[in-house]
Amino acid sequence: MTTSSITAPAAAREPRTTVPDPARQRRRRTLARWGFVAPAVVFMLLFFGYPLVRNVVMSFQHYTPKTFFTGHAPFNGTDNWSHVFRDALFGKALWHTLVFTAGSLLGQFCIGLALAVFFNRRFPLGGVLRSLILLPWLVPMVVSGVVWRRILDQDTGVLNSFLGTLGLGGHTPWLTSPGVALLSVILVNIWIGIPFNMVILYGGLQEIPRELYEAASLDGASAWRSFRSITLPMLRPVITVVLVLGFMSTVKILDLILALTDGGPADATQTLGTLTYQNSFVQLDFGAGAVVGNVLILISAVFAVFYLRANRTEGK
């Protein structure tokens, strides 16, 4: 708007040329294009590029509380990296992160998909039930963590009392045994993740034309057959999105674990996220924290590349 109103009188003063200079027009168009891209680029550089580069640089620095006063952080080569990799806790945390991510995604996705398929049929009160299932999503992660910590308490927890009345023992050390704690944390995370998976997959299911199912049933396909040959292939793009987003939010898990177990007992639920936190904010060894953070970024990046490639082949 402003551009045209100001350029009009300016153009009037200039000798009118019937054929505009094509080179100038092209330049103008390029400039306009950059003008649209610039805010995004500036934003990305400022809020994603800078912290990313800073984090990589920091992982090669001896960055201690003193640095905050002097602003001086001497480079120490790969000291931080070798220090972190030599620590047995790092291997443990990496393994826990992988198990946690794989377990959570598998559970969330399967149950989410089952529920989405279930709610895809119309039945009385279906809408009410569907919105009730969204509840875990609305509760802040830390609140869920604190509530589940009470539920899973070995002696006074609701879950064990319930199992006890059913005659199923009721003495499971959910959060207090190193052998069980990781499983418990995964189960809670599955509970939290189901609504997200269900909503997105449900949306995807709604997009599948009903006629396909009608045609399939005319051909005599069983329910399982039409799920495998119609639902799954038609849902593929949605499934990719759900899994990628799920992966990104699961691999960096921190708040839930801090609220549930604080990484314990005996480091049994220590993940890369909690290890970064511990290095940076408990031990104040920011270099070591940055190393673990970079490993997390690297894992996500590898996954992102796979995702982009999968998307590209789909586009073709």
Added chain:
Amino acid sequence: MSKRFNTSFSTRIVAAACVLVASATLTGCGQDRDDGVYTVLNSSTDETYHRWDAEAMARCGKRLGITIEQQSVPAAQVMTKALRMASSKSLPDIVQFDASEMPTFAEAGGLIDLRTLGLSTRDIPRGIVDFGSYKGTYYGAARSVNTLALFYNKDVLRQAGLPVPTTWDELRASAKKLTRGKRYGLALSAGGAEDGVFQFLPFMWSNGGDERRLDGPRVVQALDFWKSLLKDGSLSKSTVSWTQADVNDQFMAGNAAMMINGPWQVETLNTDKSLHWGIARIPVPRAGAASVGPLGGAVLTVPNTGDAARERMAGRIVACLSSEQEQLTYALNSWMVPANEKAAAVWRKRVPELQALAGQVAAARSRTAELGAGWSSVSLALQSAFQSALTGQSSQAALKRAQQRATSGN
């Protein structure tokens, strides 16, 4: 013409955006220090503590003719908040650190020697001066100190006809006898945070254990004692996931006959009028041995802001807040023991029921006295060790691993 206009237009937009972003970040950094207003960064996020501090600051502000404001953040964030403020040159005039964190900030060169600001350590016991010192320099003035003690349910012990245990053997036997139904004999915190370490130290130190040698036989014995309580069933298996606040909840709910805890729980304990609790020194390995607990509490420090005049005034504020009278008021409110000897003497008369605590404080040790800023590594290693041992590993193996971890600095 139009091209020139476009360039200048877009440059202007970019410039405007830069100014916006820059001013947004700079207002965060540059701080207008108001001459008559001084700020204290502390962790008094509880309503009661916040109010007590606000009242004390109002009194001192009136005496010194200034306004003192407090900025409270959760205890775990004081250090990181202060560091961030240091890098943006916006440190408050006074920071109240947990005494175990103070050495880290002092080591980085962030604190002013309180003696140069005219603070005296007269009437403050040697142990508490050390508690606020790092490498011999007095950086932190404590208003009150605390430590752990054995809290017991008077009614339950009387019904069982048991005396208050004073040695480990007595504690183990009593705890076993008092365990009945859903009630455990003893509750303590072995959680994976500083809480758990704080609770392990009285057992480790009273037995002669040394934090510089975590795999020493004295430390192993102390951990074996914890394991024996768990094996007897006198401790809940959830001990490894409890914080000290959880322990207090269990005790108040009648799920534990005795507990290890600190005086900061007294206010909560007193909300239940039907609960009759008593307090005693933490039992020792052998009759006659000294009960040595960890000294806890916060210290008031003056960070290095480079503004000498404000630092001098900050010193006067710290002196006022930690004066004998203010200490007594604060200690009576919070149930902690005043750092100043004279104030502590008055306190003992006013709160005779906490007599045992005063004795325990006098013998208590600072966690950072030997290790200074290296404490956090040892603390993390120790947490992992007692959690491993309480969930199945042998004490010897767990502590050996902890010592390796502590010395490798990881």
